[in-house]
Amino acid sequence: MPFDDITTRLREQFGSDSFTTSEFRDNRRIHVKYERAHAFLSYLKDVLGFDMLFELMAADYLKYPDARDRFGLVYGVLNMATGERVFVKTFLNEPDLTIKSVYGIWKGADWLEREVYDMYGIVFDGHPDLRRILMPEEFTSYPMRKDYPLRGRGERHNFPIITRAES
Amino acid sequence: MALDLPESVYLTSLDKLANWVRSNSLWPMPFATACCGIELMATGASKHDIARFGAEVMRFTPRQCDLMIVAGRVVMKMLPVLQRIWMQMPEPKWCISMGACASSGGVFDTYAVVQGVDRFIPVDMYVPGCPPRPEQLIQAVIDLQEKITKTGTFWGREFKDRVTAEGPKQNAAILPGDIVTAPGEFSKSKRINLN
Numbered sequence: 503m504p505f506d507d508i509t510t511r512l513r514e515q516f517g518s519d520s521f522t523t524s525e526f527r528d529n530r531r532i533h534v535k536y537e538r539a540h541a542f543l544s545y546l547k548d549v550l551g552f553d554m555l556f557e558l559m560a561a562d563y564l565k566y567p568d569a570r571d572r573f574g575l576v577y578g579v580l581n582m583a584t585g586e587r588v589f590v591k592t593f594l595n596e597p598d599l600t601i602k603s604v605y606g607i608w609k610g611a612d613w614l615e616r617e618v619y620d621m622y623g624i625v626f627d628g629h630p631d632l633r634r635i636l637m638p639e640e641f642t643s644y645p646m647r648k649d650y651p652l653r654g655r656g657e658r659h660n661f662p663i664i665t666r667a668e669s
Numbered sequence: 670m671a672l673d674l675p676e677s678v679y680l681t682s683l684d685k686l687a688n689w690v691r692s693n694s695l696w697p698m699p700f701a702t703a704c705c706g707i708e709l710m711a712t713g714a715s716k717h718d719i720a721r722f723g724a725e726v727m728r729f730t731p732r733q734c735d736l737m738i739v740a741g742r743v744v745m746k747m748l749p750v751l752q753r754i755w756m757q758m759p760e761p762k763w764c765i766s767m768g769a770c771a772s773s774g775g776v777f778d779t780y781a782v783v784q785g786v787d788r789f790i791p792v793d794m795y796v797p798g799c800p801p802r803p804e805q806l807i808q809a810v811i812d813l814q815e816k817i818t819k820t821g822t823f824w825g826r827e828f829k830d831r832v833t834a835e836g837p838k839q840n841a842a843i844l845p846g847d848i849v850t851a852p853g854e855f856s857k858s859k860r861i862n863l864n
Contacts, residue, residue, distance in 0.1 A: 637781070638746045645780050654780030658745045659788060661752070666791035666831035669756055 505530045515545055536592040540602040543577060547607050552579035558614035560622045564648040571595050603628040621646035688821040692814035693723040698734035703741030705768035708800040717803035722810050731757040742770035744781045748789060755790050761825045765794045765809050768801055788836040
């Protein structure tokens with residue numbers, strides 16, 4: 503259905519000032535507050551037929567000029583019957599980087615949320631097994647944040663050296 | 670007075686015999702993590718055949734190999750595994766670091782990639798390239814064969830003398846000061862003197 507129909511039905515369900523929209527060519531976005539994101543996504547899947555979550559990523563706006571919030575979280579949903587895509591965008595701020603997990607809506611969000619947790623430190627409430635997926639388990643920092651240096655803080659070279667005589 | 674030996678009798682030393690045997694039958698342990706692994710497979714295939722040089726079988730168990738070829742970038746999660754595989758190989762053993770990433774981290778100067786496995790593993794031969802052509806890898810095997818022939822011993826005494834680490838920090842202490850050895854701080858490093 504066209505984007506206007508989607509937004510009309512969302513306004514009927516959640517109220518007219520519960521979200522804002524923006525568009526660029528065929529990229530249609532809905533900006534919501536993080537408390538309501540789970541309800542929006544659940545409605546998008548169950549009622550409007552957006553049955554695939556194809557994207558779950560975060561962005562750190564720490565050094566972005568005129569940014570209001572630190573972390574943005576983007577959910578991309580796809581309607582497999584009609585091929586339409588909609589992006590749902592929420593914002594999170596420190597110190598409370600917790601948001602309700604969408605694992606109950608899409609099982610595929612399991613590893614997507616683990617990756618966002620590993621790279622940014624955003625905790626997903628209700629996730630069955632939230633642990634690091636790309637970095638080693640004992641890694642302590644969140645590498646994709648803007649205040650983490652590209653070359654790391656020495657974790658990559660913190661290993662015992664084996665010389666030829668002892669091996 | 671020359672000895673009159675029949676044709677099938679050779680007079681040599683045990684060291685030379687052991688070196689000849691070991692250098693001409695280096696069975697590789699392919700530690701292929703990334704793109705260099707594809708070139709390693711190409712070197713093992715029929716067009717450039719590494720089996721011509723004695724590397725007949727690529728055993729994937731370290732217990733049966735004597736040459737470890739580290740092909741590809743090694744991340745910090747993989748390095749303890751690499752060290753364990755190296756320790757599992759029986760003596761005598763050698764290591765070839767294939768490609769730019771295994772030798773120095775390559776293009777990936779990031780928080781997860783180890784900047785050269787020679788920081789943590791003793792390496793005998795480095796092959797530059799991204800990825801190195803099969804001919805370059807074969808040249809490295811030939812050079813290693815020469816190294817074994819020239820410096821090898823029957824009891825493996827040459828390994829016991831290598832008691833210090835051989836990574837970039839140690840090389841920087843030995844090499845003259847105007848050669849760049851461990852890049853990373855490009856704002857402060859000097860250019861190589863090519864005169």
